[in-house]
Amino acid sequence: xxxxxxxxxxATTSFTQFGYKATTIDQVAKIANVGKGTIYxxxxxxxxLFEEVVIHLIQExxxxxxxxxxxxxxxxxxxxxxxxxxxEFRERHLLFAKLIEEEKALRTPAVRQMLLKIEQEIISxxxxxxxxxxxxxxxxxxxxxxxxxxxxKSYIAFIVDWQLTHEEPIKEDxxxxxxxxxxxxGLAKK
Amino acid sequence: xxxxxxxxxxATTSFTQFGYKATTIDQVAKIANVGKGTIYxxxxxxxxLFEEVVIHLIQExxxxxxxxxxxxxxxxxxxxxxxxxxxEFRERHLLFAKLIEEEKALRTPAVRQMLLKIEQEIISxxxxxxxxxxxxxxxxxxxxxxxxxxxxKSYIAFIVDWQLTHEEPIKEDxxxxxxxxxxxxGLAKK
DNA sequence: AGATGACCGAAATCGGTTTTTGGTCATTTT
DNA sequence: AAAATGACCAAAAACCGATTTCGGTCATCT
Numbered sequence: 041x042x043x044x045x046x047x048x049x050x051a052t053t054s055f056t057q058f059g060y061k062a063t064t065i066d067q068v069a070k071i072a073n074v075g076k077g078t079i080y081x082x083x084x085x086x087x088x089l090f091e092e093v094v095i096h097l098i099q100e101x102x103x104x105x106x107x108x109x110x111x112x113x114x115x116x117x118x119x120x121x122x123x124x125x126x127x128e129f130r131e132r133h134l135l136f137a138k139l140i141e142e143e144k145a146l147r148t149p150a151v152r153q154m155l156l157k158i159e160q161e162i163i164s165x166x167x168x169x170x171x172x173x174x175x176x177x178x179x180x181x182x183x184x185x186x187x188x189x190x191x192x193k194s195y196i197a198f199i200v201d202w203q204l205t206h207e208e209p210i211k212e213d214x215x216x217x218x219x220x221x222x223x224x225x226g227l228a229k230k
Numbered sequence: 231x232x233x234x235x236x237x238x239x240x241a242t243t244s245f246t247q248f249g250y251k252a253t254t255i256d257q258v259a260k261i262a263n264v265g266k267g268t269i270y271x272x273x274x275x276x277x278x279l280f281e282e283v284v285i286h287l288i289q290e291x292x293x294x295x296x297x298x299x300x301x302x303x304x305x306x307x308x309x310x311x312x313x314x315x316x317x318e319f320r321e322r323h324l325l326f327a328k329l330i331e332e333e334k335a336l337r338t339p340a341v342r343q344m345l346l347k348i349e350q351e352i353i354s355x356x357x358x359x360x361x362x363x364x365x366x367x368x369x370x371x372x373x374x375x376x377x378x379x380x381x382x383k384s385y386i387a388f389i390v391d392w393q394l395t396h397e398e399p400i401k402e403d404x405x406x407x408x409x410x411x412x413x414x415x416g417l418a419k420k
Numbered sequence: 421a422g423a424t425g426a427c428c429g430a431a432a433t434c435g436g437t438t439t440t441t442g443g444t445c446a447t448t449t450t
Numbered sequence: 451a452a453a454a455t456g457a458c459c460a461a462a463a464a465c466c467g468a469t470t471t472c473g474g475t476c477a478t479c480t
Binding site for chain 1 (some may be wrong): 244247334335337349350362370372376377379380383384387388391392394396400404408411412414415416
């Protein structure tokens with residue numbers, strides 16, 4: 041694996057485990073087995089390295105989701121399988137969870153900014169899919185941004201907030217059936 | 231108005247305006263036009279005064295909601311009007327918003343604890359209503375706790391989080407129609 | 421008997437000092 | 451020559467003792 045890959049990998053590990061602030065460049069260098077200066081050959085500064093990690097993760101999620109989408113299938117079916125896919129890779133979203141936690145606890149501006157970027161990115165992606173479903177006449181004529189916002193916040197609530205008030209995390213299939221029964225089913229044209 | 235009422239009123243005002251931590255007992259005394267010692271004749275300490283304020287607010291909300299419920303009407307209709315009622319009194323929920331903000335920023339343990347209490351209280355109330363709807367055969371057989379959690383978190387997301395990423399608050403009727411189109415409609419038996 | 425505010429100690433705040441850490445660059449390695 | 455490196459620097463964060471604030475008490479006063 042080339043050095044840049046190694047560094048990105050190490051940074052992802054460290055940010056996920058310790059958060060943004062508690063991750064030091066020295067530490068990333070050590071994990072990646074490179075000198076500190078080498079990192080700056082590829083990334084201008086810590087914030088950009090962070091951004092690269094986040095962009096990479098978003099891309100991966102989009103890619104993963106797109107793979108599951110079958111343009112022949114119904115919106116309903118695709119929404120269901122996409123959500124399932126997302127839930128399957130929940131651990132990978134632990135970076136998000138970590139960042140949300142850090143944002144709440146430390147209010148690091150860089151983290152806040154990145155979270156808003158992630159949110160905006162995801163919501164605009166989901167909006168697009170919803171708009172698509174409306175155009176195809178598969179789902180009712182709703183406000184795509186509002187529905188996307190609702191979906192995003194609901195998802196985060198179960199992935200992140202649920203643990204705060206309940207001992208054990210909620211099961212994937214419980215979330216899945218809940219969303220299917222409520223939001224998704226509500227959206228479907230009858 | 232008797233002194234105790236005066237104090238509770240003053241405390242509510244101050245907590246809502248400044249939050250828990252930034253509210254001093256001296257200040258409450260001043261607003262209520264009583265000596266500081268007088269407050270301790272009615273409330274053991276600041277935390278209990280806070281709890282009393284919160285309990286009062288929850289009671290008021292429950293009462294307000296119960297008033298709108300028509301046992302003859304459908305679950306759907308009642309859910310809709312209850313939500314409408316809640317939205318109507320949005321300003322009164324500003325204390326909640328303030329507390330959520332404070333919890334995020336300062337992590338005051340007393341505030342955290344109180345928010346969890348509020349959340350638990352509301353979710354258990356909504357759960358009860360949902361269980362009722364299921365028993366009456368009006369809505370599909372879902373998990374009442376999960377649906378209540380979803381409803382609560384969604385409501386909070388629009389009342390509190392929306393402003394963080396959007397300039398102007400979302401309109402009441404936009405929230406209302408969104409909930410009707412998605413979650414509520416999904417729950418309805420067809 | 422109930423209300424009050426001066427008073428107390430614990431907890432928060434502040435400001436100056438020390439330590440940590442993001443970022444650079446002269447030197448070394450390939 | 452090009453890339454890698456870690457000693458080094460300045461700026462930001464952590465630390466810590468001095469000072470202030472504030473929750474809670476109680477002797478005194480209505």
